[in-house]
Amino acid sequence: MDYQAFLPDPANLRVNDAHISPKTVWLEIASTASTCLCPTCGHTAARVHSRYQRVLKDLACFGRRVRLHLGVRRFFCDTASCPQRIFCERLVLAAPRQRLTRRLAQQVACITLEAGAACSARCLALIGQPVSPDTLLRSVPESPDASSGPVRHLGIDDWAWRKGQRYGTILVDLDRHQAIDLLPDREVKTLVSWLQAHPELEIITRDRLGAYQEAATLGAPQALQVADRWHLLKNLWETLERFLQRLHQPLLEVFRKTNPQHRVPVPESSRICPPTPRTQQRFQTIQDLKSLGDSPGQITQRTGFSRVTVRKYLHLKASPGQPPRRRRTRLIDPHREWLTAQWDAGTRNATLV
Numbered sequence: 251m252d253y254q255a256f257l258p259d260p261a262n263l264r265v266n267d268a269h270i271s272p273k274t275v276w277l278e279i280a281s282t283a284s285t286c287l288c289p290t291c292g293h294t295a296a297r298v299h300s301r302y303q304r305v306l307k308d309l310a311c312f313g314r315r316v317r318l319h320l321g322v323r324r325f326f327c328d329t330a331s332c333p334q335r336i337f338c339e340r341l342v343l344a345a346p347r348q349r350l351t352r353r354l355a356q357q358v359a360c361i362t363l364e365a366g367a368a369c370s371a372r373c374l375a376l377i378g379q380p381v382s383p384d385t386l387l388r389s390v391p392e393s394p395d396a397s398s399g400p401v402r403h404l405g406i407d408d409w410a411w412r413k414g415q416r417y418g419t420i421l422v423d424l425d426r427h428q429a430i431d432l433l434p435d436r437e438v439k440t441l442v443s444w445l446q447a448h449p450e451l452e453i454i455t456r457d458r459l460g461a462y463q464e465a466a467t468l469g470a471p472q473a474l475q476v477a478d479r480w481h482l483l484k485n486l487w488e489t490l491e492r493f494l495q496r497l498h499q500p501l502l503e504v505f506r507k508t509n510p511q512h513r514v515p516v517p518e519s520s521r522i523c524p525p526t527p528r529t530q531q532r533f534q535t536i537q538d539l540k541s542l543g544d545s546p547g548q549i550t551q552r553t554g555f556s557r558v559t560v561r562k563y564l565h566l567k568a569s570p571g572q573p574p575r576r577r578r579t580r581l582i583d584p585h586r587e588w589l590t591a592q593w594d595a596g597t598r599n600a601t602l603v
């Protein structure tokens with residue numbers, strides 16, 4: 251069989267040997283080029299320093315994984331002015347230090363952009379190309395610089411490096427619906443310097459964080475500040491939820507009296523288990539600090555709990571119970587068994603790429 255036809259052309263590669271197992275195709279490959287261009291100075295190098303082996307994952311073939319065993323050389327660069335003394339041979343097939351061939355990396359990056367890293371990792375594992383979500387994220391080429399161009403309408407919000415501990419600021423161009431910058435913190439000074447570099451700003455939408463209000467006023471006094479719709483709706487929803495939670499029992503009793511023929515099923519989400527000792531302790535700590543006269547902000551700082559937790563517990567009269575744990579369901583779950591069966595049966599009809 252002529253395996254040479256499966257390699258990209260012109261690759262300057264030769265297939266020396268091939269081995270096919272029930273799940274994998276192994277190809278032994280070597281470079282046929284006698285020289286290589288130095289990546290630093292661009293001069294031709296012919297003196298070989300040493301050789302080593304690389305194993306590359308390639309596109310699957312007839313339901314089998316493909317692995318390439320590649321004999322690669324290191325060359326001396328003999329150009330006197332070049333700072334690079336030794337370098338690794340550059341190949342058409344794969345970039346240096348990459349474990350996937352270029353064509354597989356390209357395919358994987360397309361899938362990751364469409365489906366996200368975690369979902370893509372699960373799908374790729376099903377078709378015999380196991381790649382970790384972190385590798386998938388690294389495989390996505392950097393998108394073109396989105397920060398260029400004037401910004402007239404800007405959205406500002408915070409994002410978590412680590413929830414409850416460290417936050418940054420995300421800036422979104424509302425006309426292009428694109429994130430255009432990430433700031434490392436939520437400090438007024440950082441945001442002011444960014445805003446001052448964009449005098450074309452006309453409207454800023456933001457949440458009600460005091461630092462953002464101050465920064466927008468100082469950094470872009472010409473811009474109109476607007477409370478963004480998402481936060482308005484979120485605040486409204488939370489207030490309404492708290493209000494209805496307080497009235498849950500009276501409303502239920504009124505409904506039972508007026509509709510005696512109806513049995514009201516208890517939804518799973520509202521079945522409550524007793525509070526855990528940890529929840530009980532948190533609730534007590536927050537209530538103690540409240541009785542000492544601390545503000546919600548001071549309680550957040552002193553305890554390290556999130557603002558949401560502190561606000562929630564401050565409004566409660568007793569420690570909240572825990573909803574029962576629910577297993578997270580995924581879209582692929584109903585089909586997982588079928589896909590696995592297809593793969594195991596060796597039909598390989600489940601190929602998605």
Ligand SMILES: [Zn+2]
Nearest residue numbers: 288291327332
């Ligand atoms: Zn060189």
